[in-house]
Amino acid sequence: MNNKLIPLSVPNISGNEWEYVKDCLDTGWISSAGGFVGKFEEMVADYVGAKFGVATVNGTCALHISLQLSGVKRNDYVIIPNITFVATANSVKYTGADPILIDVDLNNWQMNLDLLEEFLTKETYGNLKGDCILKDDGRCIRVIMPVHVQGNMTDMDRLIRIADQHNLLIIEDAAEALGTTYKSKHSGTFGLMGCFSFNGNKIISTGGGGVIVSDDELLAKKAKHITTTAKVDPMSYYHDEIGYNYRMVNVLAAIGVAQMEVLDSFVRRKKEIGAFYKEHLSGVGDIGFQTVLDDVDHNNWLFTIKTSHQTELLKHLNDNKIISRPFWMPMNKLPMYKDCLYVVTGSDACEELLKTCLAIPCSTSITDDELERVVVEIKNALY
Template sequence: MGDRIFLSSPHMSDEGYELEYVNNAFDTNWIAPLGENVNEFEKELAIKVGSKAAAALSSGTGAIHLALKAAGVGEGDIVFCPTLTFTATANPIIYQNAIPVFIDSEYGTWNMCPKALEQAFERYPDVKAVIVVHLYGISADMDKILALCKKNNVVLIEDAAESLGTYYKGKHTGTFGDYGIFSFNGNKIITTSGGGMLVSDNTERVEKVKFWATQARDQARHYQHSELGFNYRMSNVLAGIGRGQLKILDQRVKKKQYIFQYYKRKLSNLDGVKFMPSNDWDQPNYWLSSMTLSGNIKPIDVMEALERENIEARPIWKPMHLQPLFEKYDFIGTDVSEKLFASGLCLPSDTKMTDEDLERVTDIIKGLWLK
């Protein structure tokens, strides 16, 4: 059994950029939330993606939560959400005592299906907000989704937790909607260990998000609170890691793209193998290289074969409408997301992988077809 190959683990810069900023936080004793690193990380990320303002928060989940709050989502409101996503996309809807309605995927993007979204608007014309996800770094069909949201005068929130560095028609994902969300969890393309960012061109609402995220403390000599607040602000230490990581984002995107192309080149000729979709308007970061299987070899066969050799692989996300937590909520669509879940898997996409590691993975997979 060889060394462990991870699905997607933290990868610090060779140059030590992160340590420079973290050491500065220690040297100045700014190790609590807020400080220069937080302020500068917000500015640098906003500039990088082309947004007017950003709020550095403790998680991407917290960022989605405050985006919903900023959009005015409250008790009993309907929020459209893709069913094929991680639960962190949907949970904040419940935090706000709102009602999720889950939207099916399309094969062309694996993301929210515009036709199903249109049907959802017809069934629920009083919807308050739409959350769209760019799954595994693949962009959703934003022109169609934006047009539907504008037609129905509904706030659009982009969950770009997996797609930092992905472009849709030359523009960063996360910057098309009213609010965009990025995650810096340990498995993301760049990391702060744990953390997230909310971006928006509405600078006033971003300032309000920062207020809520800092326990909604009023400006007064004493501790006074007129609104419900949250402890969602990012640590100055973690923001220092983020500033260093942001410097090498483009390198990480190139490596993720290299990994995907390697897998596609080596495995596409296997019977029943089909890789995640690509479109002319999409420039994915390929956060996780993913594929579907339709022949005799099943995803579990691949995952177990890799697992025996100390290599991590995962199933595609289980759709939210199939989760026990959300089974009582409505679902709009057919069975695309269910079929993707049943046939799909995510291959190890760690940016520290060498060509020898990639060859090891592909040889094991190809071996299943030779039996």
């Protein structure tokens, strides 16, 4: 059997990327000005059904700016799930706030809403201004940041209800979930702002990049302003606040425009890959999958399986040039976040997922033969 390396999840450059990048190079519009940035922002916003989009250097700074603009300040709290990529927690710390970590649901791997609700009901109160205050230390919780882990989504109606009851804003970390919908509404459009990432392993990639989406014109304008050094007019160097140089450059936006043109076919391919693995791996050893609510149409971003044979399987696949990786390290296991408040009861789902989950190759460019090779090697390792 062919022994070529099968990567985990890599960019698929097969559309107009070369042509659009060449246009940037030919015209000299390679930097922060140029038509592709606005076009990319518009395409992402239109695709998800948001009114505005603001392109950024990466998804992490999209999260940082969204939190800052939602009013998160030093010593506040932001609620996040304990399993996520570290950027979610880091973006909270950039604002001077601290994350409160919530264990995830063992079935769908999203923030555990029972735990979230119980925690907010028992451990917080609303002050006279209506702020949600942690009883323990009197500090304010401002935002819930759901992370659509692996591109899946939780029960958003319930999450919104919980957030409303406690006067909390929602900022979505939709980095992994472009193309996923809940009740036909796109991820990223449920809260005040939603953030996407376009790094190399995402469903579409600009190499590095992010977009903030929002329906709030003022917030979108502020996001654009603060991510472009808060410069007030094109001529003079007058900046009216401490801004950030977080803008996406035109060359990368050009790649993004080409990628957006084929996003529908990428989502289709990811779903085919997910369906193939589910069909051929169901009943193999003790392999299990992330559950998906009926209301969720999942983009199948990073196909991940769960098995008690994680260690052997990871070794066997990687030895056979089939790149596979364990799940995100839970935030409470990282030195910077080990002392954060972690809401968990009984058995720790993040701990269990850390020990049992592994992501397997699912690039949109993977061939059917390669998919079969992955399945064969998983069976070889388990039997």
